[in-house]
Amino acid sequence: MESELQTVLSALEGLWRTIRLNLGLLTLPVQLYQVAVLLGCAALAWLIMRWLGPRFEEWIRTLSGRPKWQLRWLVVLRNRLSLAIFALLAWAGSGSFAYMFTFPSRRYLLTLVATIATAWFFIRLAAQLVKNRFLRRIVIWGLTIYATLYYIGYLDETTAFLDGVAIEFGDFRLTLLAILKAIIVTGLLFFGARLLSQTASRRISTNQDISPSMRVLTVKFLQIVLYSAAFFIGLKAVGFDLTGLAVLSGAIGVGLGFGLQKVVSNLVSGVIILLDKSIKPGDVISLGDTFGWIEALGARYVSVVTRDGKEYLIPNEDLITGQVVNWSHSNEFVRLDIFFGTAYGDDPHKVRKIAIEAAQSVNRVLSFKAPVCHITGFGDSSVDYILRFWIRDPTEGLTNIRGNVYLALWDAFQEHGISIPFPQREVKMLPGSVLETAKGG
Structure with a gap:
């Protein structure tokens, strides 16, 4: 000293x-x-x-x-x-x-x-x-x-x-100059790793031969490798003994494993999602009350953007353990159902034909997967029908296309004199009963 x-x-x-x-x-x-x-x-x-x-x-x-x-x-x-x-x-x-x-x-x-x-x-x-x-x-x-x-x-x-200016622990001597060198060398290596990862990410993202999920997985794996290599090479370049660091990192890893179980679970779930390709950027999903499309796959969460512009950050674990509706997993085709009823006096064969033609007149409804209309029952006030049609762009919204089909049905029914009934009640006077009216003051 x-x-x-x-x-x-x-x-x-x-x-x-x-x-x-x-x-x-x-x-x-x-x-x-x-x-x-x-x-x-x-x-x-x-x-x-x-x-x-x-x-x-x-x-x-x-x-x-x-x-x-x-x-x-x-x-x-x-x-x-x-x-x-x-x-x-x-x-x-x-x-x-x-x-x-x-x-x-x-x-x-x-x-x-x-x-x-x-x-x-x-x-x-x-x-x-x-x-x-x-x-x-x-x-x-x-x-x-x-x-x-x-x-x-x-x-x-x-x-x-x-x-x-140094600190000594037995044979280990840590000087202020060594710390500054470590910071400078590691910083330069991190800067180079960042440039390499950005360049590689741009090339991988534009490669159409690789699936979107594999692109994300490849980019993240490359970033982990480059930044880890920059960190350890920087420490080795200034003379740090990595043997002791390996023992210390092992002890820290055990402690973090118990304290950060949820974080680790989300990280592992993210890797599983990328590997099994169940969810990829651009997919349209429903999770509970959340409906939107995948904007980005993160290491801990998935970014889901809804039609109203809200961005939900859903933990990866919820997508693995919960029930997720992927509207575009195997293909982009989505079938939608709407229900309506007409009066008993209207011909059901004519109603079905008019409903199918009305659905086909809407732009987003697919013509090669023709709409169908079926009777589902005889209600108290109406004959009940279901109209089924297909679209291939769920990212453009579901509520709006249902609304457009309903408007087309309304216009077609008005044109052909088809009535849409509503519940009605009859009041009958039994013989001998007296109807009294209240007199207003």
């Missing part, structure tokens, strides 16, 4: 001596001239940005027909324009000092600041490839600190300081 503390103190002492030396050099006249030029460059860059910024933004607004990625990069450039202008002015100042003074030390500060400003500018541009805002900020700050330390010559001292 004392040796580790001595290493840290030595690194801090060397870093402080270097800083004091450089601060002392700033008091020299030639360095003060360069500082004044840099302050002038900063002020001039601010003035130029005040004039150029609004005009550049107006020019971007006129490019409404361009692709979104081009507009996005132009907005990023607009936000970093002041730094670019300052870097160009600093390089111009360094070139002017090079023309006036032969020795490079006369323009060292200008060149250093111009180099650092240029590096900061390109770091902020490259960081836009990271979509997550929080991770993007970490990347920007990490690379900015690294580039600054590298160009001012403090990288070795900083590395020694970080390597001196």
Whole structure:
């Protein structure tokens, strides 16, 4: 422990001596001239940005027909324009000092600041490839600190300081430098795994030779393999012993198995759904009172979108253990039934013919699977019928097609004089009874 503390103190002492030396050099006249030029460059860059910024933004607004990625990069450039202008002015100042003074030390500060400003500018541009805002900020700050330390010559001292801050458990020594390396290497590997998974997902999703459920399963399996490989390779690259990690992960897995039974059950159910192809994206299902089509298959749940725009996230376990009606499992054909009644005075042969013709006149009703109409019974007030017809687009809704067929029946019955009865009651006066009416006050 004392040796580790001595290493840290030595690194801090060397870093402080270097800083004091450089601060002392700033008091020299030639360095003060360069500082004044840099302050002038900063002020001039601010003035130029005040004039150029609004005009550049107006020019971007006129490019409404361009692709979104081009507009996005132009907005990023607009936000970093002041730094670019300052870097160009600093390089111009360094070139002017090079023309006036032969020795490079006369323009060292200008060149250093111009180099650092240029590096900061390109770091902020490259960081836009990271979509997550929080991770993007970490990347920007990490690379900015690294580039600054590298160009001012403090990288070795900083590395020694970080390597001196350590925690030891027997033969195991964990330093702050190793942690930072692990984060950086693992982050880069995760970024590469994300790019590979996105590229592979796009190719697999457009492959029509693979069923929709197998596409989802392949993409998820590929993501698990890539991200797991990135994690373990990142740890191995910085010197972590994965043997102890395997024992620890086994113990953690046992604990999680008891505490996360439902989560594990949903994950396994999701794999089963993908393998047996009972449900796939685009299928129309009914589960209880929920009727809609499968929007996406997740690792833990299935996204079902209804006709009214609601999105239900149904756990995978419910689809395995519950009764699910898949309207489009083997084919897209769906048979619908509607019930109606007509008066006893209407010819039932004529009613059946008119009902079938009315159903065939509706657009979504299939003609090659002809509708049929049957008598189901003789009711108290009407002759009862059932009309059966087929459709092949249940995603367009069931209630609306039933309503359209009912309207077609109504119009056809009105045209042919078919009446739709309603319950009626007769009141008879028995002999000798007296009917009394109440007198209103």
